Amino acid sequence: MSLGTLPPVATTGPVRIVGTGLLGASIGLSLATRGVDVVLHDSSRTALALARDVGAGRLPAHDDAPVRLVVVAAPPDVTAEVVIAELAAHPHAVVTDVASVKGAVLDELVAAGADLSRYVGSHPMAGRERSGPTAARADLFAGRPWVIAGSDHSSAEAVLAVRQLATDLGATPLAMEAREHDAAVAVVSHVPQVVASLVAARLTDAPAAALDLSGQGLRDVTRIASSDAPLWTSILAANAAAVRSVLMDLRADLDVVIDALGEADVPHGTAAVGALGALARTVTAGNLGVARIPGKHGGAPRHYEVVTVLVPDAPGELARLFSDVGDAEVNIEDLQLEHSPRQPVGLAMISVLTGRSAPLEKELVARGWRVANRG
Amino acid sequence: MSLGTLPPVATTGPVRIVGTGLLGASIGLSLATRGVDVVLHDSSRTALALARDVGAGRLPAHDDAPVRLVVVAAPPDVTAEVVIAELAAHPHAVVTDVASVKGAVLDELVAAGADLSRYVGSHPMAGRERSGPTAARADLFAGRPWVIAGSDHSSAEAVLAVRQLATDLGATPLAMEAREHDAAVAVVSHVPQVVASLVAARLTDAPAAALDLSGQGLRDVTRIASSDAPLWTSILAANAAAVRSVLMDLRADLDVVIDALGEADVPHGTAAVGALGALARTVTAGNLGVARIPGKHGGAPRHYEVVTVLVPDAPGELARLFSDVGDAEVNIEDLQLEHSPRQPVGLAMISVLTGRSAPLEKELVARGWRVANRG
Numbered sequence: 001m002s003l004g005t006l007p008p009v010a011t012t013g014p015v016r017i018v019g020t021g022l023l024g025a026s027i028g029l030s031l032a033t034r035g036v037d038v039v040l041h042d043s044s045r046t047a048l049a050l051a052r053d054v055g056a057g058r059l060p061a062h063d064d065a066p067v068r069l070v071v072v073a074a075p076p077d078v079t080a081e082v083v084i085a086e087l088a089a090h091p092h093a094v095v096t097d098v099a100s101v102k103g104a105v106l107d108e109l110v111a112a113g114a115d116l117s118r119y120v121g122s123h124p125m126a127g128r129e130r131s132g133p134t135a136a137r138a139d140l141f142a143g144r145p146w147v148i149a150g151s152d153h154s155s156a157e158a159v160l161a162v163r164q165l166a167t168d169l170g171a172t173p174l175a176m177e178a179r180e181h182d183a184a185v186a187v188v189s190h191v192p193q194v195v196a197s198l199v200a201a202r203l204t205d206a207p208a209a210a211l212d213l214s215g216q217g218l219r220d221v222t223r224i225a226s227s228d229a230p231l232w233t234s235i236l237a238a239n240a241a242a243v244r245s246v247l248m249d250l251r252a253d254l255d256v257v258i259d260a261l262g263e264a265d266v267p268h269g270t271a272a273v274g275a276l277g278a279l280a281r282t283v284t285a286g287n288l289g290v291a292r293i294p295g296k297h298g299g300a301p302r303h304y305e306v307v308t309v310l311v312p313d314a315p316g317e318l319a320r321l322f323s324d325v326g327d328a329e330v331n332i333e334d335l336q337l338e339h340s341p342r343q344p345v346g347l348a349m350i351s352v353l354t355g356r357s358a359p360l361e362k363e364l365v366a367r368g369w370r371v372a373n374r375g
Numbered sequence: 376m377s378l379g380t381l382p383p384v385a386t387t388g389p390v391r392i393v394g395t396g397l398l399g400a401s402i403g404l405s406l407a408t409r410g411v412d413v414v415l416h417d418s419s420r421t422a423l424a425l426a427r428d429v430g431a432g433r434l435p436a437h438d439d440a441p442v443r444l445v446v447v448a449a450p451p452d453v454t455a456e457v458v459i460a461e462l463a464a465h466p467h468a469v470v471t472d473v474a475s476v477k478g479a480v481l482d483e484l485v486a487a488g489a490d491l492s493r494y495v496g497s498h499p500m501a502g503r504e505r506s507g508p509t510a511a512r513a514d515l516f517a518g519r520p521w522v523i524a525g526s527d528h529s530s531a532e533a534v535l536a537v538r539q540l541a542t543d544l545g546a547t548p549l550a551m552e553a554r555e556h557d558a559a560v561a562v563v564s565h566v567p568q569v570v571a572s573l574v575a576a577r578l579t580d581a582p583a584a585a586l587d588l589s590g591q592g593l594r595d596v597t598r599i600a601s602s603d604a605p606l607w608t609s610i611l612a613a614n615a616a617a618v619r620s621v622l623m624d625l626r627a628d629l630d631v632v633i634d635a636l637g638e639a640d641v642p643h644g645t646a647a648v649g650a651l652g653a654l655a656r657t658v659t660a661g662n663l664g665v666a667r668i669p670g671k672h673g674g675a676p677r678h679y680e681v682v683t684v685l686v687p688d689a690p691g692e693l694a695r696l697f698s699d700v701g702d703a704e705v706n707i708e709d710l711q712l713e714h715s716p717r718q719p720v721g722l723a724m725i726s727v728l729t730g731r732s733a734p735l736e737k738e739l740v741a742r743g744w745r746v747a748n749r750g
Contacts, residue, residue: 184581188590247636250577287572
């Protein structure tokens with residue numbers, strides 16, 4: 001793909017965006033900069049003015065043409081009532097929302113007797129770690145999945161309009177039903193978020209010396225535990241049933257581990273075979289689960305070889321390393337950096353396709369790099 | 376530090392290494408290549424021959440000088456009995472082991488009436504994802520923490536000898552008592568491992584469409600769930616009491632979340648304030664815990680700014696990016712690569728020190744890169 005430009009859009013305006021936080025302002029910015037008429041609304045005058053100033057769209061005028069598409073980008077707990085109001089206020093417009101939970105919104109629309117033919121829920125999987133209109137970027141959604149959650153009542157035209165919006169923003173549309181979406185994000189996003197918080201919470205009263213032994217594994221498991229508490233409280237509450245269901249299954253597995261550890265806590269390696277078997281099955285089930293996560297580009301999971309290189313902690317050293325990797329004509333599939341306490345050297349773990357680690361290692365060693373682990 | 380060389384060693388031989396898997400062979404290789412007399416032993420003739428062939432040391436001879444230092448690198452469940460035998464067989468040698476759990480080993484030595492003055496347990500935090508003597512590397516321990524777990528009975532000379540070994544291998548020695556070590560690795564390593572497995576296990580029966588929504592958060596939380604089941608079974612069993620204690624605290628926190636979600640699972644946002652408060656406190660406790668993980672080089676935790684760059688998936692593109700970052704004279708503190716399903720473009724999330732993201736973004740944009748998120 002070419003850098004620095006976005007392709008022309010198929011969405012036609014006026015597009016009305018309700019809620020000009022990060023998501024709403026980014027959608028507006030992407031459309032407005034490519035000539036679509038975008039009308040902004042936010043209950044906060046400050047957020048609205050900021051969104052206009054960053055180029056996300058204009059304020060409404062009395063002689064505006066009828067709105068074609070409404071995007072509700074309000075907080076999850078008020079999304080349904082805003083969608084209901086917008087469906088009523090714009091009787092010829094398609095209305096979508098971008099809330100991260102879809103079933104609760106749909107339930108409220110059904111209960112309110114809203115015109116479901118013109119509503120298609122959606123969920124762009126982007127932008128969770130920033131907030132506010134000043135963080136808006138036209139390419140926030142580039143390369144991200146965007147769930148299109150139409151209901152049985154959605155018209156084909158409405159579904160098409162929302163798919164088109166996702167495609168215009170550079171996202172990859174994925175069709176799902178609302179409940180299917182909520183169950184999916186419970187298991188791949190919300191439960192990992194809760195569990196990362198629970199593991200990180202165990203660190204709050206650990207001795208400082210224990211933290212000195214922190215490795216990359218702990219950093220990986222807890223990275224998302226630094227997320228925003230109010231946002232996640234509302235997401236978890238809105239998807240409470242699906243998240244609770246997965247957490248209860250997880251707790252049943254945890255109980256098995258705790259019981260097995262109780263039986264294994266005996267001196268001199270005399271633990272019952274059953275206890276060890278339960279521990280082994282837990283780790284093996286994890287092996288099977290992680291192998292199901294799609295590889296790069298959504299293909300079948302791939303097994304990479306890892307080349308670990310010691311990198312002095314100085315500007316330019318990583319650039320020199322990747323320049324050397326590029327010269328070796330090996331593509332980097334994944335990459336992690338690791339640092340140990342009190343050492344002025346880092347480890348770069350470079351994942352490459354099977355069969356490429358040996359030639360890469362040879363090339364790097366020839367160029368003076370220290371390769372720490374055979375891949 | 377200079378690349379391609381290791382400094383001279385202070386450890387004097389003969390050093391006897393019992394167990395020539397990855398750790399034992401790597402220790403032998405590092406010492407032997409720098410002139411230390413290393414004598415190898417392994418109950419597997421194959422492993423022993425392979426270790427000798429990779430240069431980790433020599434086989435014993437009848438006229439060997441008395442051993443000065445014994446390193447027991449046997450599987451965790453047989454470590455104590457091997458240490459006891461080595462203390463008896465080499466009455467003037469210091470004996471250490473490298474098992475990842477220390478309290479259970481010490482208990483067995485005490486129960487057996489072993490000479491504790493010459494024993495100092497240790498734990499190098501390295502090399503868990505490879506195995507076997509052919510994976511040995513002389514610099515496996517470079518930049519890694521190495522716990523020195525002396526007991527009240529350890530002589531100063533014995534502690535010094537083991538510290539010296541760690542330093543010779545390029546590791547950073549950290550003194551801890553055995554129980555303190557076991558509690559520390561339970562919270563920073565063993566529990567994250569178990570929990571990563573539990574989260575990944577929930578993916579085994581999730582629909583394929585759900586996996587399509589996998590993001591970097593899920594990948595991070597579950598990465599270590601691909602670890603070896605037999606190895607982790609023995610580690611968890613050997614540290615059963617400490618791991619169980621942390622898991623029970625975690626389960627109590629999980630119960631609070633499950634109960635709160637049950638109370639929050641009501642229509643139209645009418646969840647009890649108490650339930651939302653419990654969810655918010657869980658996420659906030661995670662925020663506090665993750666903030667305690669030491670930053671690079673063991674300093675106070677730092678908050679980095681993140682610059683996210685879209686990178687075409689082609690050889691040489693990352694090299695070009697890092698070359699441009701190097702030209703901007705900005706040091707990369709951390710780095711993550713993220714790929715979305717079915718997109719030929721990746722995101723490079725570059726962590727830089729506070730205040731450096733704006734100049735870096737400006738420089739990258741000027742060089743034609745698409746920067747996706749304001750840092």
